[in-house]
Amino acid sequence: MAVIEYTDEFFMKEALKEAHKAMERDEVPIGAVIVCNNAIIARTYNLTETLNDVTAHAEMQAFTAATHHLGAKYLNDCTLYVSLEPCPMCAGASFWSQIGRIVYGADDEKRGFTGIVPNMLHPKTEVVAGVLAEECGGLLKEFFKEKR
Numbered sequence: 001m002a003v004i005e006y007t008d009e010f011f012m013k014e015a016l017k018e019a020h021k022a023m024e025r026d027e028v029p030i031g032a033v034i035v036c037n038n039a040i041i042a043r044t045y046n047l048t049e050t051l052n053d054v055t056a057h058a059e060m061q062a063f064t065a066a067t068h069h070l071g072a073k074y075l076n077d078c079t080l081y082v083s084l085e086p087c088p089m090c091a092g093a094s095f096w097s098q099i100g101r102i103v104y105g106a107d108d109e110k111r112g113f114t115g116i117v118p119n120m121l122h123p124k125t126e127v128v129a130g131v132l133a134e135e136c137g138g139l140l141k142e143f144f145k146e147k148r
């Protein structure tokens with residue numbers, strides 16, 4: 001019987017599966033999962049087109065699903081895995097949720113929070129950047145190449 005090793009790469013691959021679902025729906029392919037105690041408690045992807053809602057980013061959907069799952073508004077024992085660096089709106093929601101860790105794939109040089117408001121996360125939130133960055137960024141490039 002194979003033993004599963006729960007690494008940041010393992011969970012980022014799960015976020016990428018969600019990003020592929022978004023792409024299938026003609027949404028910008030960004031996926032997210034929230035993990036607590038090595039269990040995925042939320043799986044989501046970008047739904048801004050589907051819901052006609054500019055706030056329906058993968059992270060926002062994940063926060064809502066995770067807090068409903070836990071029955072609590074704080075996610076300090078959880079990790080958000082997201083395929084693209086969160087924007088300032090999602091980073092602000094991360095602050096309010098007090099998420100313990102954020103692990104993201106590709107950098108977002110134009111709209112990512114680190115280039116706009118780098119100190120907006122909760123002081124206890126750990127950030128890990130660049131996990132499977134090429135794969136995450138490649139999916140976005142493929143999507144926008146098809147759009148042009």
